[in-house]
Amino acid sequence: MAEGILTGIGTALTLQNVLWVAFGCLAGTLIGMMPGLGPISAIALMIPVSYSLDPTGGLIMMAGVYYGAVFGGSTSSILINAPGVASTVATSFDGYPMARDGQAGRALAIAAYASFFGGTMGAIILLIFASSLAAIALHIQSAEYSALVLLAMTCVVVFAGSNARLPSLITLLLGLMLGTVGTDPMGGAQRFTLGLLELSDGIPFVLLVMATFALAEAFRLAIGEPQLPRGSFSLRDLLIPLALARRLFRVASRSSVLGFIIGIMPGAGATLASFFAYDLEKRIGDGSREAGVTAPEAANNAASTGSFVPLLSLGVPGSGTSAVLLGVMLAYGLQPGPTLVTEQPEIFWGVIISMYVGNVFLLALNLPLIPYLARIVSLPQQVLIPLVIVFALLGVLLTTFSVFDLALMLLLALGATVLRAFGFPLAPLLLGFILSGLFEENLQRALMLSDGDVAYLLNRPIALGILLMNAAICLLPLWNRSES
Amino acid sequence: MKCQVPLLRRLGLLIIALALSSAHVAAERLHLIIPAGPGGGLDATARALGNAVVTMDQQAKVSYENRSGGGGGKAMAYFVSNADTLKNTLLVNSAPLIVRSLQGLFPHSYRDLTPIAGLIADPGVIAVRKDSKFQSWRDIAAALKGGKDRVFIAGGSVKGSLDHITLSLLAQAEGIDPRRLRYLAYDGGAKAQLALLSGEVDVMVSGLGETLAAHRAGTVRILGVTNDRDDMDGMTSFVDQGLDVVFYNWRGIFAPLSTSAERREELKALMNTVTNTAAWQEQLARYGWQPMFLSGDDFTAYLAEQEILLTGVMTGLGLIRP
Numbered sequence: 001m002a003e004g005i006l007t008g009i010g011t012a013l014t015l016q017n018v019l020w021v022a023f024g025c026l027a028g029t030l031i032g033m034m035p036g037l038g039p040i041s042a043i044a045l046m047i048p049v050s051y052s053l054d055p056t057g058g059l060i061m062m063a064g065v066y067y068g069a070v071f072g073g074s075t076s077s078i079l080i081n082a083p084g085v086a087s088t089v090a091t092s093f094d095g096y097p098m099a100r101d102g103q104a105g106r107a108l109a110i111a112a113y114a115s116f117f118g119g120t121m122g123a124i125i126l127l128i129f130a131s132s133l134a135a136i137a138l139h140i141q142s143a144e145y146s147a148l149v150l151l152a153m154t155c156v157v158v159f160a161g162s163n164a165r166l167p168s169l170i171t172l173l174l175g176l177m178l179g180t181v182g183t184d185p186m187g188g189a190q191r192f193t194l195g196l197l198e199l200s201d202g203i204p205f206v207l208l209v210m211a212t213f214a215l216a217e218a219f220r221l222a223i224g225e226p227q228l229p230r231g232s233f234s235l236r237d238l239l240i241p242l243a244l245a246r247r248l249f250r251v252a253s254r255s256s257v258l259g260f261i262i263g264i265m266p267g268a269g270a271t272l273a274s275f276f277a278y279d280l281e282k283r284i285g286d287g288s289r290e291a292g293v294t295a296p297e298a299a300n301n302a303a304s305t306g307s308f309v310p311l312l313s314l315g316v317p318g319s320g321t322s323a324v325l326l327g328v329m330l331a332y333g334l335q336p337g338p339t340l341v342t343e344q345p346e347i348f349w350g351v352i353i354s355m356y357v358g359n360v361f362l363l364a365l366n367l368p369l370i371p372y373l374a375r376i377v378s379l380p381q382q383v384l385i386p387l388v389i390v391f392a393l394l395g396v397l398l399t400t401f402s403v404f405d406l407a408l409m410l411l412l413a414l415g416a417t418v419l420r421a422f423g424f425p426l427a428p429l430l431l432g433f434i435l436s437g438l439f440e441e442n443l444q445r446a447l448m449l450s451d452g453d454v455a456y457l458l459n460r461p462i463a464l465g466i467l468l469m470n471a472a473i474c475l476l477p478l479w480n481r482s483e484s
Numbered sequence: 485m486k487c488q489v490p491l492l493r494r495l496g497l498l499i500i501a502l503a504l505s506s507a508h509v510a511a512e513r514l515h516l517i518i519p520a521g522p523g524g525g526l527d528a529t530a531r532a533l534g535n536a537v538v539t540m541d542q543q544a545k546v547s548y549e550n551r552s553g554g555g556g557g558k559a560m561a562y563f564v565s566n567a568d569t570l571k572n573t574l575l576v577n578s579a580p581l582i583v584r585s586l587q588g589l590f591p592h593s594y595r596d597l598t599p600i601a602g603l604i605a606d607p608g609v610i611a612v613r614k615d616s617k618f619q620s621w622r623d624i625a626a627a628l629k630g631g632k633d634r635v636f637i638a639g640g641s642v643k644g645s646l647d648h649i650t651l652s653l654l655a656q657a658e659g660i661d662p663r664r665l666r667y668l669a670y671d672g673g674a675k676a677q678l679a680l681l682s683g684e685v686d687v688m689v690s691g692l693g694e695t696l697a698a699h700r701a702g703t704v705r706i707l708g709v710t711n712d713r714d715d716m717d718g719m720t721s722f723v724d725q726g727l728d729v730v731f732y733n734w735r736g737i738f739a740p741l742s743t744s745a746e747r748r749e750e751l752k753a754l755m756n757t758v759t760n761t762a763a764w765q766e767q768l769a770r771y772g773w774q775p776m777f778l779s780g781d782d783f784t785a786y787l788a789e790q791e792i793l794l795t796g797v798m799t800g801l802g803l804i805r806p
Binding site: 183399445 | 522527528549551553558561562589590644645666668669670671672674675679681682683697698701771
């Protein structure tokens with residue numbers, strides 16, 4: 001293996017490949033910052049460029065694009081509360097309030113460091129355990145997946161704090177209901193589409209997130225008292241005090257490991273990972289906002305790396321993004337799978353090492369940009385609000401070209417503004433929406449596999465374990481109450 | 485900054501759309517509408533075609549527009565209702581076009597378009613794990629007929645999708661009622677494949693393009709292919725196994741209905757030339773696609789044939805009422 005790693009380092013660190021990874025990072029960051037364009041679109045858009053390169057160079061550049069796009073998504077989620085992809089939604093929970101309080105530079109810097117840390121940890125774990133981890137992906141079947149999704153939903157409600165539990169539950173259920181609009185994931189029937197073609201694929205994620213997060217926030221700012229922008233924006237934001245850094249190091253470490261493990265599971269790995277890591281920090285950590293930004297960022301980057309495990313070891317992509325990457329690899333005539341390590345070690349290790357190189361470059365390229373990006377929040381509100389609205393509208397229009405979607409987005413934004421005015425949190429709504437399809441699909445399959453016998457879920461050790469954790473978490477509030 | 489070109493094109497398109505302008509640049513160019521998001525098979529087909537056109541004629545300009553949504557219905561609606569103003573604009577489409585219009589998911593059908601050419605055909609496959617108890621399609625069919633074993637079959641999309649239809653055609657040919665099959669839908673062929681590898685299901689139905697890589701790597705074994713060729717990596721077609729099932733997911737190119745006969749001939753000729761270039765052959769090899777060149781009236785006749793075939797099987801499945 002040591003030989004393989006050395007070959008990998010040799011491949012990834014040629015001048016040409018280093019330039020390509022730098023180029024990939026930059027392009028990925030720029031595309032990722034665009035509303036509605038996430039890592040999948042970024043990679044798809046870069047495919048024509050990658051064709052002009054040799055396989056290693058092309059894949060290394062794509063790793064850069066991937067990480068860049070993930071980081072770019074966090075930027076819009078922190079600065080204007082507009083997460084472009086599901087995996088950066090959790091970052092906005094604490095990141096956006098930090099930005100509003102004049103700590104935009106600090107929040108972005110923490111996000112960059114945490115991403116770097118998570119990605120690096122992920123790459124190291126991948127390096128050590130790459131082939132032996134594949135087994136995990138194979139133990140997670142429909143029953144386990146539905147139990148895990150249920151756990152994510154339980155956490156977001158129970159950990160919301162005693163006053164917010166009922167409102168969180170209500171918005172979570174609302175999110176689940178919105179998620180059922182569209183085509184039934186098993187039977188293919190049309191549900192709640194009102195006979196409208198526009199709704200037959202369901203409500204697009206970007207549309208809902210722009211409506212409930214970006215637009216609702218812009219409306220709230222527009223209705224509320226005007227605030228003067230606060231905060232300093234200098235390179236000093238990039239320096240994190242040692243004491244804080246030490247605390248965040250622990251947060252990032254546990255989040256990365258958690259993120260990587262969840263990321264191995266096919267499906268919404270990075271999203272689930274970021275929510276779990278955030279919830280975990282709120283529960284067992286110090287609950288600071290810095291930790292609230294660190295945890296999801298470290299977790300989603302580690303999870304993104306984790307999603308390469310099934311791709312490289314089984315040849316089956318674990319996420320939408322790695323599916324597009326698989327396409328790129330196949331187009332090069334490479335065969336990802338158990339034989340890649342033995343037959344083309346320079347490519348296998350080259351890709352893994354390039355993930356690491358991609359992370360280093362991402363940090364080096366993006367840190368100097370942060371003070372400039374952070375100035376966005378210092379714009380006067382009469383400029384910032386229209387800017388956010390245009391950004392949100394453009395994000396939807398660019399991905400769907402549909403005027404109906406714009407109208408739907410405004411309608412949902414109004415609903416979200418009303419909900420917020422009455423103190424309902426919107427994060428559970430978004431979580432419910434993201435997870436409803438996954439939950440329904442997996443639960444339905446598990447029940448079909450057992451001919452409708454719910455006991456099937458209890459007969460499988462991993463699923464039973466997760467369900468017991470669920471039950472324990474539900475009982476936590478009672479225990480806390482008796483304590484106080 | 486090569487990477488920014490597609491993005492800029494998107495922005496440019498948006499501006500054009502906003503200005504409700506129908507004026508396209510006079511220079512010879514093609515604009516391809518893709519009824520799916522970036523990254524999928526249709527998207528890859530359009531971009532591969534565009535690459536081949538540009539390689540052949542350096543002067544040519546090809547742009548792309550991803551209009552996903554409504555199971556391809558949004559792109560259809562846009563293409564049909566703006567037919568008169570869309571100059572040099574072509575629609576890329578595939579077999580689900582017929583399935584979804586038969587289901588009534590959208591009001592249009594291939595008759596609202598001018599078929600130019602079929603480019604690629606991807607047959608369906610039945611695959612099992614390499615250590616499966618099923619050695620051949622015969623074994624699976626026997627288990628399905630026997631009804632004693634509960635055989636679950638994974639597919640990459642909902643009931644009524646191409647995967648489900650491929651399986652139903654095979655079941656029908658075996659005299660099994662396709663409504664009695666235990667079909668489990670997964671979100672994409674990759675997840676179906678993972679379910680097969682994890683042992684959640686024993687059999688998978690998928691497209692050849694998506695499965696060939698795993699078959700070559702030896703993680704899954706393809707037991708039958710719904711094509712009528714026999715020159716492939718140790719796989720046999722169902723025809724060779726005595727079942728009269730030939731079914732492809734085709735991908736092709738369409739022009740607006742109002743296209744003049746003269747322009748149609750031009751486009752046919754263009755597709756004919758492009759698909760004979762080395763650049764296009766290279767793209768086919770790259771993705772493991774099988775060529776299917778049918779142009780003009782032959783393509784239209786093929787579509788009509790497919791519509792009859794699909795009407796039959798979908799009626800059998802209860803997806804459409806006779």
